[in-house]
Amino acid sequence: xxxxxxxxxxxxxxxxxxxxxxxxxxxxxxxxxxxxxxxxxxxxxxxxxxxxxxxxxxxxxxxxxxxxxxxxxxxxxxxxxxxxxxxxxxxxxxxxxxxxxxxxxxxxxxxxxxx
Amino acid sequence: xxxxxxxxxxxxxxxxxxxxxxxxxxxxxxxxxxxxxxxxxxxxxxxxxxxxxxxxxxxxxxxxxxxxxxxxxxxxxxxxxxxxxxxxxxxxxxxxxxxxxxxxxxxxxxx
Numbered sequence: 119x120x121x122x123x124x125x126x127x128x129x130x131x132x133x134x135x136x137x138x139x140x141x142x143x144x145x146x147x148x149x150x151x152x153x154x155x156x157x158x159x160x161x162x163x164x165x166x167x168x169x170x171x172x173x174x175x176x177x178x179x180x181x182x183x184x185x186x187x188x189x190x191x192x193x194x195x196x197x198x199x200x201x202x203x204x205x206x207x208x209x210x211x212x213x214x215x216x217x218x219x220x221x222x223x224x225x226x227x228x229x230x231x232x233x
Numbered sequence: 234x235x236x237x238x239x240x241x242x243x244x245x246x247x248x249x250x251x252x253x254x255x256x257x258x259x260x261x262x263x264x265x266x267x268x269x270x271x272x273x274x275x276x277x278x279x280x281x282x283x284x285x286x287x288x289x290x291x292x293x294x295x296x297x298x299x300x301x302x303x304x305x306x307x308x309x310x311x312x313x314x315x316x317x318x319x320x321x322x323x324x325x326x327x328x329x330x331x332x333x334x335x336x337x338x339x340x341x342x343x344x
Contacts, residue, residue: 122276160336163333166331174330209276211277221282222332223279227276
């Protein structure tokens with residue numbers, strides 16, 4: 119069964135450093151998402167992406183965050199200058215169409231630890 | 234802002250028992266509701282999706298219901314098995330894009 123692939127599975131970085139989290143969505147999907155889950159808290163929406171542009175973003179997704187689809191297969195989340203509170207599990211998700219009856223497919227996540 | 238609550242936070246049942254997980258949401262203006270399963274160290278797997286116009290969906294031993302007007306959904310698991318042990322999350326979306334998740338119910342099925 120097709121799946122969303124995320125790399126790396128774990129990332130450790132120093133505060134203030136830039137990190138790029140990578141995702142390969144399912145190949146025929148058109149909508150892409152980033153969510154995050156801080157330990158012990160709810161899964162939170164960050165951003166949705168369609169047709170090479172951001173379609174929605176949350177308050178969390180400030181100027182330190184950016185997303186890109188650099189080629190036909192990868193979807194990346196960049197955090198420009200990481201803070202301690204950015205430590206979380208980051209999930210990429212994709213959806214074939216953005217309609218009401220389409221399931222979200224999630225990757226296994228990247229555990230980001232900011233020291 | 235949409236708030237999603239799940240009760241109970243944790244549940245432990247003997248194998249074979251039927252069980253119900255509850256989800257409530259504050260804003261009834263939703264496109265759909267999804268139930269997910271989360272295993273430790275893994276991503277979320279979508280179990281069932283109920284569109285806002287639907288009342289329930291079934292998949293195997295799972296049945297999810299939706300009462301949009303009262304802001305409630307339930308996930309019924311029949312004849313529970315140890316392999317059902319996981320955290321179950323419900324999530325609603327007002328737009329089809331941004332999902333609001335509950336904190337989940339951690340289920341343990343004891344052999």
